[in-house]
Amino acid sequence: MRAVKGDDIRRTFLEFYRERDHKIFPSFSLIPEDPSLLFTVAGMVPFKPYFSGERPVEFLRAASCQKSIRTNDIENVGLTARHQTFFEMLGNFSFGDYFKEDAIRWAWELSTGPFGLDPERIWVSTYEDDDDSVQIWRDVVGVPADRIVRRDADDNFWWMGVAGPGGPCSELFYDRGPKYGDVEGFQDGDRIMEFYNLVFTEFQVDDEGHRIADLPKRNVDTGLGLERLAQILQDVPTAYETDLLRPIVARAEKVTSRRYGENEKADVSLRIIAEHARAGAFLIGDGVIPGNEGRGYVLRRLLRRAVRHARLLGVDRTVMAEMVDAIVETMGEAYPDLAAARAYIEQVVTGEEEGFHQTLRLGMSLLDSEIDTARDAGATRLPGDVAFKLHDTYGFPFELTLEIARDAGLEIDRADFEVLMDEQRARARSDRRAKLDLTDSEALTRVLSESGSSLFTGYERMEQEAKLIGIVRAGEQVPSAGEGDAVEVVLDATPFYPEGGGQVGDHGVIEVDGARLEVVDTQRRLGDLIVHTATVARGEVHAGTPAFARVDPAWRAATERSHSATHIVHATLRQTLGEQSRQAGSLVEPGRLRFDFPYPERVPREVLDEIEATVNRRLLWADPVRAYETTMAEARSRGALMLFEEKYGDFVRIVEIGNYSIELCGGTHVTRTSDVGVVKILGEASIGSNLRRIEALTGAAAIEDFRNARAVLDRIAALLKTSPEDAPGRIERLLADLKAAEQQIKKAQSAGQKEEAAELASKAERIGTTSFVAGEVPGRAVGELQKLAVAVRDAIGAPAAVVLGSAADGRAGIVAAVDKGTATSGTKAAALIAQAAKAIGGGAGGRDDVATGGGKNVDGLAEALRLARAAAEELFR
Template identity: 40%
Template sequence: MKQLSSAQIRQMYLDFFKEKGHRIEPSASLIPVNDPTLLWINSGVATLKKYFDGSIVPENPRITNAQKSIRTNDIENVGKTARHHTMFEMLGNFSIGDYFKKEAVVWAWEFLTSPQWLAFDPEKLFVTVYPEDTEAKRLWIEEVGLPEDHVIELQDNFWDIGVGPSGPCTEIFYDRGEAFNDVAEDDPENFPGGENERYLEIWNLVFSEFNHKPDNTYVPLPNKNIDTGMGLERVVSIIQNAPTNFETDLFMPIIQAVEALSHVKYGDDTLTDTSFKVIADHIRALSFAIGDGALPSNEGRGYVLRRLLRRAVMHGQKLGIKEAFLYKMVPVVGQIMESYYPEVVENQTFIQKVVRTEEERFHETINEGMDILQQVITELKESNQSELEGSIIFKLYDTYGFPVELTEEIVEEAGFTADHVGFEQAMTAQRERARAARSKEKSMGVQSSLLTDITVDSEYVGYETLTQTSELLVLIQDEQLVEGVVTDEAQAIFAKTPFYAEMGGQVADKGVILTADHQLVAEVIDVKRAPNGQHLHQLRVMTPLKVGETYLLQVNLAHHHSVLKNHTATHLLHKALKEVLGEHANQAGSLVTADYLRFDFTHFGQVTSEELAKMERLVEEKIWESIPVVTIETDIDSAKEMGAMALFGEKYGKKVRVVNVGDWSIELCGGNHVTNTEAIGLFKITSESGIGAGVRRIEAVTSQKAYEFFDAEENQLLQIAQIVKSSQLKEVVNKVEQLQQQVKDLQKENEQLLSKLANQQAGDIFKDVKEANGITYITAQVAVKDMNQLRQLADQWKQKELSDVLVLATASGDKVNLLVASNQTAVAKGVKAGDLIKAIAPKVGGGGGGRPDMAQAGGKNPAGIPNALAEAVNWLNQQ
């Protein structure tokens, strides 16, 4: 077997399948694009769903990739096992309706065993197959030459996620030898495919050939597909003869860096080894996820990151590292992965800033969590309990990031047991809540051959003209191809079209379909891209429409030009964001309509009004400068050399369009734009807000809509001027400030009067002291403003030592406030304010509580105040 680095193995895999005619698909962001069913990209096929379900036909049906992925369902096992990871790499080769089982099997064998490639010993390879998949078994034995005792039939070898594509699969295992035996020879799990450490699964080939229908039947797919996945970390562990994935060059540099910081040696102790592994795994996931735009928070993806970071920090503490250290590991991760994933190095400063800020914030809460745990242990001792409840373990884990094993270790050291079952129940409940909160959309759509089989050529000419005479090539109604439509809605494809299809955040064009003599035939209400790239027009048909006829396609100019202005303004805003906030402010989605533009971006923190003003000013300056907007078509490499920014979620072919605004804003974009920035006219940011963990949103308007916004603002200002009796707008601010000062003066005067009134009342009520069972008391309803003034009266009562107990009530509208105070004499005799308030609050329809010497309550029944005061007297008489 060859000695290879992880980078060499990854590249060899891609090179091998490139030689077999596959197109190399770049690794996509860990954050799913337009897929609400996924929290993270969790496999190589996850980014290719659009090809498998037929919504898009790929340029090349053979695809290969190395895809970074995150799975978080087994975080608790990371560090304890040989191969559990949060972030891992999946190497895959895929066929969309092209080659099938024979090629997939033969090529997998060739890559694994050929001296030119990985050169595995064929004797050490075993495969599992689905019992009914006799073709796969035949291929392994007859085409590859595997002995029959190396082919095992397993009923579980059927890939099925519910409704959608499914099919049998075959898994490839590597025999690591007797040294890795962790089960007995006669153990039923001691075979390739069983639960053991000796036979390591390295590759799964899925033969996707059926549609699993909602009625639970399976029918053949229109196009049979191949979906394979090889775990890079596992293959590297075999080639580098590493006991686990963690002793490979993918993790050891991180572990060695942690050794240097902790002065603890890896390999000396199982417990500390677990901490090293957790830290190495988690910082990889954190570095890549933050680099892709996810940020720590209390929900969704951000919650996962916060949990990973806190778990890693706690394991750092177990190694003796008491200060922030994870951020120092980010450059190490970047260096390991740079050959294929340069983004960590490129975003290193920002990633480190986020990690360090989050680490330092967590260090502030660690002591609080430890205090809570020690308090819980003390309570266990005092109450003679022997077990810590699972709900408390979960709270420490969920709120403070304490690893479960750490909590259980501390509790057990103190002589108690931990309710691990209860913890697992709480964890399961949380997972179910998370699943329920996620979209219930299908994870992969069922293929439909109707649109995928349409291969007619259709040319978009909207960059040059907005009016085009063209032949109608395809007409669809009620999901069937038809030759003509009389009325109702239909879908159409023309030989040429000036209508832009919705894409890259830009909405579709609207317009009309006319006859040669300009008679209205249909309205174009929407345009989408068909699987093979044609522009599919959604029509509202007015008069008969026939395939083969020629029509005049006319785009709505007003709508189109408004969209152009907003789209170019979006590019200017994107650049302004980066200049004001920093290069980390990347686009995380956009919407360009005729009425407004919406721009989502990643940012760790708030955006100030001053920063918004700077952005707005920058965009306006570019409009005033009347800069030509130049659009050129080139190849992707040339575009990158020009410094062009790629937009979020976009896939680019061999040829790309570069939109260049005076060499200031340069972006890859297939949308429509103005020819000069002056056409935008006006630009105004109308709102800025947070929409999720580390993602913020700006909405803005341009041109006519901006004018209308300013006009509405001016009208409001004019109304305010009339209200404050100002003849000139420039005097409005001064007038409003004067009014505010008047209000403050009146409020102050009112407070003084209320205080005087309260003092007068106090003089009256404090005279009426009564006695019950040796306890003196005062009860009264007073006319004061709120609870604050009740407390002021209680302070006077306390200073003057007028009685043992004070009970006061006040009403304002339908709101009631009650206050009870007890002095030390009353408390010593068992007359506690908290107990008394609980007894009387129901009389006013409320509740409350407090300390033995002071308690308060609220209610919603002012009519019940006399009853509450009477109940207070009854309660005192019964003590």
């Protein structure tokens, strides 16, 4: 068996299956399309829609090397050499095409052929009832019966944990030899190591995993761990010694000045730094940003665990960007997208690392104190409120607190912590409800139960004949409402768009039998109830009567312009700043939009201008804007952008703008991009760690902003007596002239101050060995007075002491300056004016060599100077 590099293993596997008519796929994102999963956890995840029949199969065979993340054992990564969060999974798949015999035969041929594994050292396992696989291994492949192991369902039967497809597994193991353990027979472990798993989905199973029927089409789903096979082929103890991870560990050695293999405790930290940095780099490259929920929380936990272990090894600077360099150098050829995102990833990890250093500094003192207190009391547990305070006040992830406590030999009361977290969530929910003008009251619940949900017709029309099915006033369901009443009304059908997807609710009017309701907001409540917030502007309205609803066309049109503009801004941001700049929040309202997106630094004004220009050029193309419903499978196949935090049904609504943008969206839009008119980006700002916000005007509001800006420019040009085009140059020349004039004034002031200082210095008297000057200088602020006092002191030369006083703007000021030698010998400047400052109604303070004082008693200035001279007599005689 020869040593084979990780890149060679990857290429060899894919080429082997390419030759056997498999369609080769590049790795899919770590963020899966499947909303039930946080991450892509296996090679088969991107192919689930094909296995399930949700998406039509355009190929019968596929193979890939899929980057994957599993985070259920984060706390064990580093502590053992076998655990990893990030790994690469090689896989070959059959969708109703070949089955057990070909899958088994090819797995054997690949393992013993191109990979050169010794067939005498390969063991295979099968499900205990899978006689077909046993027969193929024994009679077709030729594996001796004593190296075929039948195992039960816990080990060798795959199913999803719920009713659905399932089937037996067959695994290949390799005996690595006695240096990895002394075992007899088959034992799954460090010596006899599993490296290739073949799953044969052929049954429909129930919730308990029991076979209930044969599937109409039988599939093959396999997984070969790249790091695991590299470990075998390179004959190294763990994956951390393979060429896939060793260069990254080496960089961890470099940034921490430690050597791997010399100290097990340090080795744990080095493994954590290398492994978590690699996982974090790939997650950020696929668009995840550190945060407090979901994927962002997992990423933050990984990065912070790595940073903490760097600090445990004595590192007190940012090092994660250096780790990213090593990761890209090691894996950038196989994953070009990672290499392309290097600068972005480095920015994100550095920002997170800097923030966490501050968090650690603030939180560790509290945690250390609590640990010491617990130890002194002989306790074995920290109360949960400690972990809660660290989480709530300092942003410590609970798992980090738990890990630090365990290092100190203590446990955390997790149940206590969870109770406090639940109470906090309940308070937050209560606060949110309290802030809402509308609440899901019992009255609306009764409306829904009595009359059913509302039908939204606003995609097709702006006016709708309807029936008024519910009126709520002051939280109570009422049969009628009179003029001036503020109410919530519900129609059985309405063209009013209820707020959602960032788009604000429609405004307009509802006419009911001569009465008129003015609608100022529309919300979707209790799932499918559309509630109009309105005031009875005229007459009296009664539940159960016919109504005519009419959306304000200007409001809707201006909102649609903003919504379509938002999609174009989104597409342009991703095109300009990178695919990571996905929507993280938005607000769409008439004439204005707000768009939040992940990005690690300020977007320069010139880049914003480029984005604005690209958006407006795209508007001029007059691309058609199409909205249509389709299946989720079709939306995915068309590449529609979707928010991974959202839950979508089997049918979804797509908004497609030419060939420039395609997103899942439930909002209303213009017909062509030219209907938007124009977009004006006002600016961008940070709204949190690695999150930016762009605000922009659209349509008439943007035109008005441009018009106002032009009016201001014309006014400036008129004042400068030049053209608008020449105004910037004229202002630059004026500013240059102003700066030159200011410098001349400063020179003149400096020369005048030197003359004044010299004149005052000439009046110095000797008190002991010290030259002393005291005098009043009219009309000087304390800052100017201080500069003059220092200039007088320097003009005299050491040893010297100067006290100057002045009155300006109704206040008196006094300044003392002594040379460094005088201050060092024990006579501080403040001692000269401590009593003097009281005479003007204030106190004195400052540096050893310069002190100032001030107060409102201008009339006391002469007395203050007399007291200062008396102090000098006492100090220097």
